């Protein structure tokens with residue numbers, strides 16, 4: 001499949017900032033266990049770093065806790081209902097709508113054209129309807145986890161897919177995908193250039 005994979009970061013217009021999910025999921029949409037990732041895939045961490053460095057990232061408070069630190073060269077927005085919660089170097093919001101609004105203003109001020117929602121399960125589920133693009137790493141594992149990515153991606157089309165790769169150490173296979181919100185299903189289908197996403201194993 002040909003690539004429409006875009007990492008362009010410096011072409012913001014003030015009218016639209018894309019909302020991008022970035023996530024790694026197993027075969028059953030699992031994304032984590034006990035507030036941690038359930039696998040260690042350096043190539044996926046590098047992929048995450050490549051896409052998000054220099055950018056604006058939005059996350060739930062539990063994901064921030066699981067990171068345990070600020071990620072270098074990224075502007076952090078954390079969502080919590082706890083009005084007393086704060087952390088150095090973090091912009092706090094008490095609703096998803098506020099977090100996204102603040103992050104978009106932040107991105108526009110930096111000349112960026114997108115913001116990244118980096119998890120976790122609660123925040124992905126609440127914000128899927130607002131997402132323009134999904135950067136999903138598909139991990140060929142079935143993990144007994146407790147945090148999940150939404151299964152229904154029927155509003156999106158698969159617009160890019162990498163070759164399958166194997167982690168050198170564990171042998172775990174994975175590949176990268178990009179899904180783009182489909183605004184006109186009939187146009188997409190008649191072109192035949194994109195594939196409707198049926199689920200995580202599409």
Ligand SMILES: NC(=O)c1ccc[n+]([C@@H]2O[C@H](COP(=O)([O-])OP(=O)(O)OC[C@H]3O[C@@H](n4cnc5c(N)ncnc54)[C@H](OP(=O)(O)O)[C@@H]3O)[C@@H](O)[C@H]2O)c1
Pocket residue numbers: 022023024025030031032033034035036037059060061062063064066079080081082085093094095096118119120121122123124126147
């Ligand atoms: N595989 C991946 O790509 C990936 C990426 C990110 C995270 N993860 C995994 O996902 C798991 C964490 O996900 P999670 O679903 O448990 O937690 P989460 O989405 O990271 O954070 C949930 C927290 O966000 C706050 N929150 C949620 N909705 C809110 C709203 N509408 N308004 C205000 N605050 C709101 C609440 O914080 P308070 O409790 O403070 O009020 C809530 O407890 C971990 O296992 C992590 O490793 C995986």
